Amino acid sequence: MTVEPTRPPLAVTLGDPAGIGPEIALRAVTRPDAPHCLLIGPPAAAARARDLVSPKTQLRAVDAPEHCVRTPGTIDIITSSRSKVHPYGQISAEAGQLAHEAVMTAVALAKAGRVSGIVTAPIHKEALSKAGVPFPGHTEMLEKYSGVLETGGRVAMMLANEELRVVLVTIHVSLREAVEQADYAAQLRAIRLAHKGCQAFGIGSPRIAVAGLNPHAGEGGLFGREEIDIIRPAIEAAQADGMNVSGPWPGDTVFMQARQGKFDVVVAQYHDQGLIPIKYMGLDKGVNVTLGLPFVRTSPDHGTAFDIAGKGVADASSMIAAITMADRMSRARRG
Numbered sequence: 001m002t003v004e005p006t007r008p009p010l011a012v013t014l015g016d017p018a019g020i021g022p023e024i025a026l027r028a029v030t031r032p033d034a035p036h037c038l039l040i041g042p043p044a045a046a047a048r049a050r051d052l053v054s055p056k057t058q059l060r061a062v063d064a065p066e067h068c069v070r071t072p073g074t075i076d077i078i079t080s081s082r083s084k085v086h087p088y089g090q091i092s093a094e095a096g097q098l099a100h101e102a103v104m105t106a107v108a109l110a111k112a113g114r115v116s117g118i119v120t121a122p123i124h125k126e127a128l129s130k131a132g133v134p135f136p137g138h139t140e141m142l143e144k145y146s147g148v149l150e151t152g153g154r155v156a157m158m159l160a161n162e163e164l165r166v167v168l169v170t171i172h173v174s175l176r177e178a179v180e181q182a183d184y185a186a187q188l189r190a191i192r193l194a195h196k197g198c199q200a201f202g203i204g205s206p207r208i209a210v211a212g213l214n215p216h217a218g219e220g221g222l223f224g225r226e227e228i229d230i231i232r233p234a235i236e237a238a239q240a241d242g243m244n245v246s247g248p249w250p251g252d253t254v255f256m257q258a259r260q261g262k263f264d265v266v267v268a269q270y271h272d273q274g275l276i277p278i279k280y281m282g283l284d285k286g287v288n289v290t291l292g293l294p295f296v297r298t299s300p301d302h303g304t305a306f307d308i309a310g311k312g313v314a315d316a317s318s319m320i321a322a323i324t325m326a327d328r329m330s331r332a333r334r335g
């Protein structure tokens with residue numbers, strides 16, 4: 001039976017063709033209970049993944065989301081013209097370029113409201129860099145391509161599972177740069193985006209905890225003054241704006257407290273401070289959400305896993321969770 005879609009599909013980009021992205025995407029979108037999805041990526045990678053995880057599925061090339069028809073056993077795909085097969089597990093400029101192209105296509109469709117949101121399979125940052133793409137990851141790319149920067153906005157990375165939500169003050173930079181970048185404006189921006197992001201998840205007045213930068217949140221200045229000079233003033237400004245925010249809390253215990261229910265979200269100062277607690281709870285559970293965009297974007301919480309690509313053993317749970325969350329968020333946005 002063919003069902004005419006009533007709302008645009010979710011765009012699912014295939015990520016780096018040398019990684020597990022195509023296979024987890026195929027596994028996720030061919031589930032019987034999956035929402036309507038449109039794949040975007042290189043045709044050879046899609047066909048190889050289909051052969052690996054869902055050989056009976058037909059891939060149908062379409063040139064626009066409006067031409068998608070939801071048919072059991074068939075998945076629509078917008079393909080790039082090139083169809084070379086990339087060896088699994090190898091960093092290459094061409095694979096990075098193909099991954100980048102898919103994201104650009106998806107963003108253009110999302111900005112025009114022609115897809116309900118974007119779910120991105122993992123890209124390899126070194127491949128992206130080899131391809132000359134001047135962004136370390138999707139988040140920075142989406143901030144630029146979405147037009148958010150032009151309107152004076154910024155985005156933030158949130159990672160969430162069923163027990164914990166984390167928003168980062170700084171993302172893909174060295175630890176040294178993270179300390180430099182975690183200034184007053186960055187603190188306030190992350191707090192505000194965490195506040196709005198939680199509201200989008202239905203939490204009216206989210207309890208936001210801000211983690212300190214230094215051991216024991218600086219221990220009154222004994223281990224650094226960032227908490228006193230930068231983080232606390234930003235928290236006070238956010239409180240004056242009516243947000244339910246507290247801290248700076250010691251980073252080694254604040255995630256445990258949030259998981260126990262004391263906070264709805266933790267604002268973490270740098271990448272590994274925030275993502276280790278989430279990933280340690282299981283790569284199968286977390287979802288990466290970009291806050292501050294004019295459209296929905298989610299992603300699994302893991303990378304390209306070159307070590308297992310093509311072996312058919314990649315766990316698609318996080319990809320499935322990312323698609324489920326994007327579907328839920330896009331329905332909530334549409335009302």
Ligand SMILES: NC(=O)c1ccc[n+]([C@@H]2O[C@H](COP(=O)([O-])OP(=O)(O)OC[C@H]3O[C@@H](n4cnc5c(N)ncnc54)[C@H](O)[C@@H]3O)[C@@H](O)[C@H]2O)c1
Nearest residue numbers: 121122123124125126299301302303304305307308314315
């Ligand atoms: N959303 C994204 O685009 C995204 C997210 C994280 C990392 N990355 C990038 O991916 C590349 C590789 O990163 P990494 O090696 O640090 O982390 P990784 O998440 O790719 O792999 C870490 C370990 O977890 C395992 N693993 C990951 N996903 C799995 C899955 N679905 N099923 C079973 N096992 C899984 C891998 O086999 C590996 O042993 C890097 O370039 C990194 O920046 C991209």
Ligand SMILES: N[C@H](C(=O)O)[C@H](O)COP(=O)(O)O
Nearest residue numbers: 137138139140288299301302
């Ligand atoms: N920091 C993310 C993680 O570790 O899961 C990852 O690198 C993906 O980031 P983007 O969504 O910006 O590609």
